[in-house]
Amino acid sequence: MFQTDDGSAFTDAQQAAIGDLLGGIAEVDGVEDVIDPFVAASDRADQEQQLADGAAQLDDAEAQVEAGMAQLDAAEQQLDAGQAQLDAAVAQAQADGTYAFAEEQFAAQQAELDASRAQLDAQRAELDSGVAELPAQRAQLEDAQRLVDAASEIRTVSEDGSVATGAVMFEDDLFTLSDGLKAEVADELDGAGIEGVQVDYSTEIAASIDGLIGIGEVVGVVLALLVLIIMFRTLLPAVLPIISSLVGVGVGVAGSMALSGVVDMTSVTPVLGVMLGLAVGIDYALFIINRHRRQVFAGMEIRESIALANGTSGNAVVFAGSTVLVALLALNVTGIPFLGVMGTVGAVCVLIAVLIAVTLTPALLGLIGIRVLNRRARAQVGHEAHARPELKPMKTGRALLRAALAIVALLIVAIPALSMRLGLPDGSSEAADSTQYRAYTAVADAFGAGQNGPLLVTVSLPESVDDDAIIGIQASLAERLLVEDGVVAVAPVGVSADDDFLAFQVVPVDGPSSESTEQLVHDLRALSPLDAADAGGDGAGVDGAGLEGDLELGVAGQASGNIDISAKLAGVLPVYLALVVGLSLIILVLVFRSILVPLVATAGFVLSLFAAFGAVVAIYQWGWFGDVFGVHDPGPVLNFAPIIIMGVLFGLAMDYQLFLVSGMREAWVHGVPARTAVVAGMRNGRAVVTAAAIIMVSVFGGFVFSHLTMVRPLGFGLAIGVLFDAFIVRMLLIPAVMHLLGESAWWLPKWLDRILPNVDVEGSALERTHPVHGAGPAAAGDAGGAAADVGGDTAATEEGRQPVG
Structure with a gap:
């Protein structure tokens, strides 16, 4: 897109410079051809002139034919008159008996007349032949003019001559076009330096993964570090989760980039890996470090504590990561290749984050030793800091109010999701100061918005x-x-x-x-x-x-292809949701050995999911708070954002459910009344879950202001989804509903209890058999890292529960 700085028509020198620039790009290896806007406009003008000249020539030819026909008619009349005179003379001669004397003269005159008539007939036949061709020629001219008229709004130079569009045609299609080639063309355009001319280009050329991490993402990581410092009250252990996540992200993203030469992937694919790797990497390391700190503070020896923390909280991290893995790998069932690749790359990055959490994090904890605690905490190791207040269940009326408020609030936020429309962002969604946005708006203003996507x-x-x-x-x-x-x-x-x-x-x-x-x-x-x-x-x-x-x-065409992909994604969303909900129910039944707890947890996930969808629609499709989030031209929601948000949020929701509700179950199986156990689980688990959720929101929120348009709605949807799920669903709704259910929350048919396998998610069996069990924070209800006794050896029923350990 070329436009003059002062709005005047391009000068000859500027036109020549633009032609030279495009000619140079045509020489780039991998570029098939270029279209010079001024050459194209000149060719079109020539074609229109040829049509006009052809019509004029056809008019002249028709006029000449008419004149020739008139001359032939006049000559034929003269011949007819001469023939009549000759016939009259012959008749007179025959009547007076002089015909024999003039017979030769009459014959000569007749031959002359016959020759003239034959000549006239030949000329008339020639004219008739030309006349027969004229309608076909006229029809061809008219057809050509109809085509010109139909394409009259397609131009390469604006009517005032101040804006022009060139085109670069590559040898490869858009999906296999290398970022290196696009960057080379972009560099040529950026370095054009044509005096008085602004040069911009579209998203197809500008699309790149340069700078996976921008300022927004860095701010998100810094906020996560601040949360960790506040939680741990010392710098060294707060830095460990950041180090672990960065190492995991480096390995995961480098691996995916290494495979990009053999596996086609969109530019946003490695960014999704960065986003997930950072978020879950920090959180998973946090869970293990937090458990270790609590055990060391209680007096456990450093190496024993590291081993036990890794065998309990580390085991829970493996389970939590597995749920995210399953949700991401399930994206392959959509049948859309690029989405399956995104899910696979994201799953690999999560897998590496889990492996780093259970290997590198314990090693780092061994290196820092007792410095995992601050100086004040070291002085109090092995001593109770203060007595905990007595556990009291919440009031039923308060539980009803909390549940009602949470459900109503989420349903209201979810209303915009009813009008969600899927699509891919175009140049109008780019930052207002970007070359893509300037190119898009210049085309729309000068030629109409439709020329951005024919x-x-x-x-x-x-x-x-x-x-x-x-x-x-x-x-x-x-x-x-x-x-x-x-x-x-x-x-x-x-x-x-x-x-x-x-x-x-x-x-x-x-x-x-x-x-x-x-x-x-x-x-x-x-x-x-x-x-x-x-x-x-x-x-x-x-x-x-x-x-x-x-x-x-x-x-x-590209616009049509985007519409088709969006329609296919919209169609597969219900199938994927059903798959995720089904997995959620199965996993939670195995973990909590209950029917109602999984149903409540899954319903809460669906509520937070649709609330997240509603918030995304309100901001990116409706344009609410556009100034805050940089949405100046609202459009459809990124077509693959809902399914990615659904998969990732499912995994994270199961994580928070595990770390909160497992503490409730642990207290319950140790004899604490069901409604009191709810308070016990919340008291010991909310601190670490709150910190983990804030970290998630901070990291995902950093991507809301990414320089990549397709990343922003993903970052926002995940951030707001975690916010809703952690603080409204898991912290408010689930405890309230668990209180209302009371003992019935843990009901499980006896026949199902017998056939379900023993799933010891948080390593409670390991903790019970540990030689120093009881020295750490493994008391009933300690869910901040406490064991969740979810095995089949804890005979827990409404009639009686036998304490374990």
Whole structure:
């Protein structure tokens, strides 16, 4: 996109410089061709002039034919008159008996008249032949003019001459085009330096993964570090989760980048790996370090504490990471390759984060030794800091109020999700100071928004046609396409070698992500099959071909492809949600050995999920708080954001459910009444879960202001989803509902209890058999890192519960 700084028309020197710039880009290896806007405009003007000249010549030819016919008619009249005179003279001579004397003269005159008439007949036949060709020539000119008129709104230079669009055509398609080649072309454009001309380019050229980490992401990590410092009250152990996560991210993302040469992946794929690797890497290390700190503070020896922390909280980390892995790998069931690759890369990064958490983190804890505690805490090792207040269950009325408020609030926030529309961001979604945004808006202002995303419409004819009939068919089809609502211009772009397959460029009124363009794609596809007898713009048949049968229409192009992918993703969302919900129920039944607890936990996940969707729609589709989040041109929600948010949020929701509710169950199986056990689990688990959730929100929130447009809604959706799930669902709703359920929350049919395997998620069996068991914080209800006794050897029923250990 080229535009003059002062809004004046391009000078000859500027036009020449632009031509030289594009000519240089044409020499870049991997570039197929370029289109110089001024050469294209000149060629079009020449074609229009040729049509005008041809029409004028045809008019002159018709006038000449008419004049020649008039001359022939006059000459023929003269011949007729001469023939009449000769006939009269012959009759007179025969009557007076002088014919024999003048017979030779009469014969000569007749021969002269016959020769003249033969000459006139030949001239008339020649004129008739020219007359017969004139309608066909006229029809061809008219067809060509119809095509020009249909494409009149497609221009490369604006009407005032101050804006022009060039084109770079690559040898590879958009999905296999290397970032290196795009960067090379972008560097050429950035270094153009044409005096008085602003040079910008579209997202297809600008799209790159340069700078995976921006200032927003760094701020998110810094906030996470501040949370850790506040929680641990010392710097050294607070830095360990950051180090672990950075190492994991480095390994995971470097691995995915190494495979990018053999596996096609979108530019946002490694960014998702960075996002997940940072967030879960910090949280998983936090869980192990927090457990270790509590044990050391209680008097346990350093190495014994590291081993026990890794065998209990580390075991829970492996389980928690496994739920995230399953959710991400399940993206492969969508049948969309790039989404499956995203899920796989994200899953690998989470797997590496888990491995780093249970290997590097214990090693780092061994290196820092007793410095895992601050000086004040070291002085109190082995001594109770203060007596804990007595556990009292919450009031039932308060539980009802909390549950009602949480549910109503989440449902209200989820309302915008009902109008969610999926799509891919275009240039209008980019930062206002970016070259992509300037290019998009310049095209929209000078040529119409539709030229940012033209459609490719193909027409398959029932049979091959003659070359002479192609222009007429193209003109009729162009006019037929032009009458559709939302079409600005139509231009033919290709004909197959067999003359039975045509391609057209269709320019819509609005941009590629607009609702009207989406509707236009559906309307155009609904035309197929199109009866050849009704394929003209005025309802008439296809001109000049005598075609019979149906014409098959297809719609392609990038805008159309984005619409198709969005529709497929929208269709697979319910299937994926059902899969995730099913997995959630199975996992939670195994872990908590209960029917109602999994149902409540899963319902809470669904509530927080749809609330997150509602918030994303309100901001990115409706434009609420656009100034805060940099949304200046609202559009559809990123088409793969909901399914990614769903998968990741599922895994994290199960993590928080595990670390909170396992403490409730631990207290319950040790004889604490069910409603009191709810308070016990919350008291001991809320601190670490609160810190973990704030860290998650901080890291994900840092990506809300990423320089990559597709990353922003992902970061926001995950951040707000974690916020809703951790603080509203897990901290408010779940405890309230668990209180209301009371003892029935832990009900499980006896036959199911017998067949369920023993799933010891937090290593409670290890803790019970540990030689120093009881020295640490493994008392009943200690869920901050305490063992969750979820095995089958804890006979816990409403009639009686036997304490364990």
